[in-house]
Amino acid sequence: MASHPPPPDTTTKPSKEDDALEKNRPIVISGPSGAGKSTIVSRLIASYPSKFGLCVSHTTRAPRAGEENGREYHFVPTDAFLALVEQGGFVEHAQFGGNYYGTSVRAVQEIAETGRICILDIEMEGVKQISTHPTFPRPRFLFLSPPSLAVLEQRLRGRNTDSEDAIQKRLKQAKVEMDFAQSSDAPHDKVVVNDDLEKAYAEVKAFILDNV
Numbered sequence: 075m076a077s078h079p080p081p082p083d084t085t086t087k088p089s090k091e092d093d094a095l096e097k098n099r100p101i102v103i104s105g106p107s108g109a110g111k112s113t114i115v116s117r118l119i120a121s122y123p124s125k126f127g128l129c130v131s132h133t134t135r136a137p138r139a140g141e142e143n144g145r146e147y148h149f150v151p152t153d154a155f156l157a158l159v160e161q162g163g164f165v166e167h168a169q170f171g172g173n174y175y176g177t178s179v180r181a182v183q184e185i186a187e188t189g190r191i192c193i194l195d196i197e198m199e200g201v202k203q204i205s206t207h208p209t210f211p212r213p214r215f216l217f218l219s220p221p222s223l224a225v226l227e228q229r230l231r232g233r234n235t236d237s238e239d240a241i242q243k244r245l246k247q248a249k250v251e252m253d254f255a256q257s258s259d260a261p262h263d264k265v266v267v268n269d270d271l272e273k274a275y276a277e278v279k280a281f282i283l284d285n286v
């Protein structure tokens with residue numbers, strides 16, 4: 075008989091946490107940049123703070139002025155981040171601009187354990203990772219689509235946050251994401267077209283609240 079107890083297993087979850095995730099199934103909202111995800115999600119969370127929550131992601135980038143560990147992000151060193159990746163501790167993770175970013179299983183569980191539904195705003199590669207995750211209970215997937223690429227371009231320009239180069243990159247990526255959403259690999263349970271904002275908001279809300 076081995077005399078040492080096994081190390082704590084952070085990759086599999088006791089059933090209590092899985093139960094919370096099954097009862098309050100997280101919602102993954104995805105869609106091209108400029109589709110209106112932040113607009114709709116921030117309104118939902120402001121309207122129903124006790125029903126929904128946003129989970130705190132991990133990053134290896136340095137905190138900016140005013141950012142607090144555990145509030146904007148869990149700021150961790152790269153070796154700690156990669157160790158958590160090895161343990162299967164992320165539902166999805168990616169590298170952008172030389173830094174790692176990820177959504178930990180634990181952060182999503184923490185929202186579910188407070189009786190709230192975790193809303194995850196995640197880009198396409200992350201959606202693929204979550205939908206094929208070996209242990210994480212399947213969340214519900216919603217794709218927010220712009221009415222057309224032409225309207226998306228108008229909105230990105232109207233938002234006034236991006237350079238011309240960034241707009242062109244976002245439009246190119248939008249085409250890839252829209253094609254993926256229409257492919258048989260896409261996990262989406264619901265597609266909402268954000269034409270009229272009030273209508274789109276009502277559809278997203280109905281999907282999340284009424285399980286339609």
Ligand SMILES: Nc1ncnc2c1ncn2[C@@H]1O[C@H](COP(=O)(O)OP(=O)(O)OP(=O)(O)O)[C@@H](O)[C@H]1O
Nearest residue numbers: 106107108109110111112113229233268269270271
């Ligand atoms: N139905 C709508 N009609 C007109 N404008 C809209 C509509 N929905 C969102 N917008 C506007 O489009 C712009 C893009 O929306 P938003 O920033 O919410 O997109 P996003 O999907 O969160 O993008 P990102 O992934 O880059 O954060 C914003 O200026 C927003 O006010």
